[in-house]
Every structure is written in structure tokens, then in C-alpha cells.
Amino acid sequence: MSKIQEIPLEESQDSSFVASVKTVYNRHRIGINFCLSVVLALLTWEFIDFVFDDPDFFTGPVAVIIEFGVLIHEPRFWENIRYSGTELIYGFGLAMILGVVIGAAVAFSRTLDEMFSPILVGLYATPRSVAAPLFIIWLGLGIASKVGVITLASVFPVIINTQAGIKNVQGEFRMLGRAFNISFWSMLTKIIVPGSMPFLIAGLRLGYSRSVVTIMVAELFGAEAGIGYMIDHATQTFHVAEMMVGISLLTIMGIAGNEILKGVERWATPYRKTLV
Amino acid sequence: MSSSIQVEQVHKTFMKPTGETVHAVGGVDMDLRPGTFYSFVGPSGCGKTTLLHMIHGLLPTTRGRILLDGEEVNGPTPNKAVVFQQALLLPWRNVTDNIKFGIENDRNMSATERLEICDKYTQIVGLRGFESHYPHELSGGMQQRVNLARALAVNPEILLMDEPFASLDAQTRLLMQEELQRMIDWKNSGKIVVFVTHDIEEAVFLSDVVFCFSFRPGTIMKEIKVPFPTPRTLRVKEEPEFLQIKHDIWELLADEARKAMEE
Numbered sequence A: 001m002s003k004i005q006e007i008p009l010e011e012s013q014d015s016s017f018v019a020s021v022k023t024v025y026n027r028h029r030i031g032i033n034f035c036l037s038v039v040l041a042l043l044t045w046e047f048i049d050f051v052f053d054d055p056d057f058f059t060g061p062v063a064v065i066i067e068f069g070v071l072i073h074e075p076r077f078w079e080n081i082r083y084s085g086t087e088l089i090y091g092f093g094l095a096m097i098l099g100v101v102i103g104a105a106v107a108f109s110r111t112l113d114e115m116f117s118p119i120l121v122g123l124y125a126t127p128r129s130v131a132a133p134l135f136i137i138w139l140g141l142g143i144a145s146k147v148g149v150i151t152l153a154s155v156f157p158v159i160i161n162t163q164a165g166i167k168n169v170q171g172e173f174r175m176l177g178r179a180f181n182i183s184f185w186s187m188l189t190k191i192i193v194p195g196s197m198p199f200l201i202a203g204l205r206l207g208y209s210r211s212v213v214t215i216m217v218a219e220l221f222g223a224e225a226g227i228g229y230m231i232d233h234a235t236q237t238f239h240v241a242e243m244m245v246g247i248s249l250l251t252i253m254g255i256a257g258n259e260i261l262k263g264v265e266r267w268a269t270p271y272r273k274t275l276v
Numbered sequence B: 001m002s003s004s005i006q007v008e009q010v011h012k013t014f015m016k017p018t019g020e021t022v023h024a025v026g027g028v029d030m031d032l033r034p035g036t037f038y039s040f041v042g043p044s045g046c047g048k049t050t051l052l053h054m055i056h057g058l059l060p061t062t063r064g065r066i067l068l069d070g071e072e073v074n075g076p077t078p079n080k081a082v083v084f085q086q087a088l089l090l091p092w093r094n095v096t097d098n099i100k101f102g103i104e105n106d107r108n109m110s111a112t113e114r115l116e117i118c119d120k121y122t123q124i125v126g127l128r129g130f131e132s133h134y135p136h137e138l139s140g141g142m143q144q145r146v147n148l149a150r151a152l153a154v155n156p157e158i159l160l161m162d163e164p165f166a167s168l169d170a171q172t173r174l175l176m177q178e179e180l181q182r183m184i185d186w187k188n189s190g191k192i193v194v195f196v197t198h199d200i201e202e203a204v205f206l207s208d209v210v211f212c213f214s215f216r217p218g219t220i221m222k223e224i225k226v227p228f229p230t231p232r233t234l235r236v237k238e239e240p241e242f243l244q245i246k247h248d249i250w251e252l253l254a255d256e257a258r259k260a261m262e263e
């Protein structure tokens, strides 16, 4: 009689402490990794400052936090944040709406696609630093020109991804819908919207990053206020610490918005293995 | 109410974007009667799926016509349901909601009724305990069973199945063959069942009539009636007459398969 040899699984030799650290790490992996990356970035930043050792050219995070503590007492500082925040909300909001509408239109109509896609691709390739002065001429120095530049910069990833998402469900899944006689409305809500959701959110994330980056460009060519304006002003007067505060603020806006959109993605597409 | 289907001199030619054409179905005539189980067997690529989709109304015919109760088919209708060759499950729906997909449109059905039906077919295809799993969390065979349950849940007069058991293991497959007969009960309900398979034994075991297709462009080489009363038990597979029919079909298709391979 042959006896089937049981192969023992490799028992982990970890002490219970290491094992419990591992469990905690696995459970909160995303959060812990995020914190680690922030800490690492700050340490690198402080280290570069240490090497440079010249506050007129570079400041580390400690100096920036101190500067931040000074600035929060100035009303102009809050005015700048409010100004850029408004630009971002309107600019990206508009890009979101226009992007989805135009993306859906070119996805559903081949004629529209053939007519407008070359133009859209051309506009996508236009440098933002060219668009910004033009918008100022058209819309003035106020907030409208900044919103215009930001919308222009971030609308294309939304259009392209919306179109790709809808195209993605138009073949087989549409056939499935047809086979089971679902109505046009059901086709939209049960197939097209959920099916293109992952693409749409990817487009929004790309668009949002471009929005934040574009704040700087939009305010560079003349503005009344704003974080970009503040950075530009600080640069010209050699206030390196203030400049760094501005850059940090933009970075935080970028990260925060991206994290929110990642949250939306997890909420809207729970069936997907998160690829983040 | 029971329906009948006439397929009259139906051809299908596909035109690829490159301008190349494929003559997939080459003049098929069929008369499908209520209360009958039909199988399509034939070499790979001979147009079985194409014909099935034309019967459902998902594809237009290039020539010829298909009549359902005397009226030309020009699109899917709620009295037909299809089991696709690829599972085609919605990735954002779990097992229960995928099975529910076909009966959601039925306004005459209450939510509880729908759930009861889903539950019944989940049980039948052996997916108890997997109700809340998403397609990517299922094996290929399990996905295929959801695909089957989705069509069965509609309880259609005309049930079109494209290799529904292709990715099942041999044992499950045999059990499902027996189960399917009990489930559909086409003789009493007057349904028409069309079942595409590559398994000749399966075709003979389940069918009242087996259509043997030639190589592309697919035409019907032979229509074989299987005389055993239904529902059948697996024991029928050992009867000499069963083996003879199986052997005949095998001979007939072997030449066509050779042609397909040589092309």
C-alpha cells in the first residue's frame, strides 16, 4: 500500500511580533505605503536642503512649515488660495462636463467623430503656454481666462477616455443587451454607463492632474491673485521659502484631488481589483 | 402558445473591413417545429453560431429569410433567449444580478418573483454559495453556467444554446445533460430548443433531430432523427442503435473536419 506523503507547508519562522507587524501592514497597506512615501519625500527634500545649505536658493520642509506658519496670518495668502481653488473647481468642473458630453457625442456618432477628432487632437497638442496669453487677451486678467486655460488643458483626457470607455462596451455587451431586448434607457444605465465608468474615472484623474499643473501656467501671464501668482511674485523677490510654500500647496491640491478620485473609483467600481 | 420557425435558403456572407469576404452560411433550409430539440453539429468555423444569431435576429441574413410564426425575423424578441458561446457576463454584476439580467425587463414580474427565479436557476446550475461573486472570481466553467442560467431564467419559447457545456468537466457535463432535459421539458411546454455542440454523443443524446453541417459555407448535409423517447437516461448511450447513429454522424463529419483542417 502506498502512502501519500504529506508535504508540510513551509512554516513561517517569524516570531509573533514580526508576524503581527506583517498582519497590521497587510491590513492597512495602502495607508501605510502612502505615509511612508510622504515621509521619504520630506526626508529627501530636507537632505537636499542640507547639502545645498543656502536659504536663498533652497529651503527644506522645516523652513517651509515655519514660513507657512507666518503666511497664514496674512489675508492675502488666503485670498491666493481661494482664487486658485476657484479656478480649479470651475476649470476642472467645466472640463468634466464638456469632456463627458463631447466624448459621448463622438463615441455615438461616427460623423461627429470623423469631423471633430482631428481638430481635438490638434488642440490637445497645442502648448498651454501659448493658450494662456491668448485667453488673457480674450477674457481679461480676471478669473475667467484662468478657467478657460485650465478647461482647455484638462478637457482632452476626459474626452478621449469617455469615448474609449463607451466604444469599449459597444461591441459584445451591446449585443448582449440587444439579445435580451433591453430598452434604450436600460442599455444606457445598465451597460454603457457602468461599462465605461473605469475609463471615465481614469480620464478624470488625468484631467485633474493637468488642471492642477495648469494653475501655474495660467497665472504666469498676468493675474490678480492666486498660488501661481504668489509663486511668481516670490520668485522675483527671492523669497524662496514662500515660493516653496506655493509649490507645496499645488502638490497638496494635486494629491488630495487624486485621492478623492481614487475613492470615487473604489466606490463606483467595487467589482474591480484595485490597481492603484 | 407554441411557435414554429422556417429557415428558407439562408445565406450569410461577411465582409471584412479589408474588403475580403467570408461565405459563412451557404443556403440553409430548416423547418423547426414546437416541442422539438434540435442540435447543430459540424466542423469549427462552418457557420453554426452565425446561423443561431440569425435565427435570434442578432444578425441579418445576406440572402433568404427566417420566419417565426410566418413573420420575418428582424430582431430579437422576448420569446427567444440565447446562451452565447462566450459567457458575456457583465463584469460589474455578481452572479445573481447577471442571471437576473434577462428578466429585469419583464414588468409583470415582482422583485420577489425575480429573486425566486434567480435562486432556482442558481441552484440548478450548481452555483449555490457563489451568488455574490463577480465574474472575475469565477472559473471558466462557472461563468458558462451563469450564462446558461441567465437564458433559462427567461423561460423562453425558443431557447438557443451555443455550446453551453463546452467548458464543463466530463462528469458535470453528463449531469447537466440529464438535468437540462428535465429543466426545459420541451415536449410538454412546446418549446423549440436549438443546441450547438461539437460533442456528437451529446447531440444524439439530447436531440430529437440532429442537423449535420458541411464545412464552410455551411449547409445541411444530413438531418438525422433520433427515435428514443425523451427524457432519456444516460443508459441510452449504450444501446446499439444509439451507437450506430453516433457512428454514422462521426463518419459524415470526419471528411468535413479534414477539409476544414486542410484549408
Ligand SMILES: Nc1ncnc2c1ncn2[C@@H]1O[C@H](COP(=O)(O)OP(=O)(O)OP(=O)(O)O)[C@@H](O)[C@H]1O
Pocket: B014, B015, B016, B022, B024, B043, B044, B045, B046, B047, B048, B049, B050, B051, B085, B216
Ligand atoms: N463578424 C464577423 N466578421 C467576419 N467574419 C466572421 C464574423 N463572424 C463570423 N465570421 C466567419 O464566419 C465563419 C463562421 O463562423 P461561426 O462563428 O458561425 O462558426 P461556428 O460554426 O460557430 O464555429 P465554432 O464551432 O468554432 O464555434 C468563420 O469563418 C468566421 O471567421
Ligand SMILES: [Mg+2]
Pocket: B048, B049, B050, B085, B162
Ligand atoms: Mg460557434
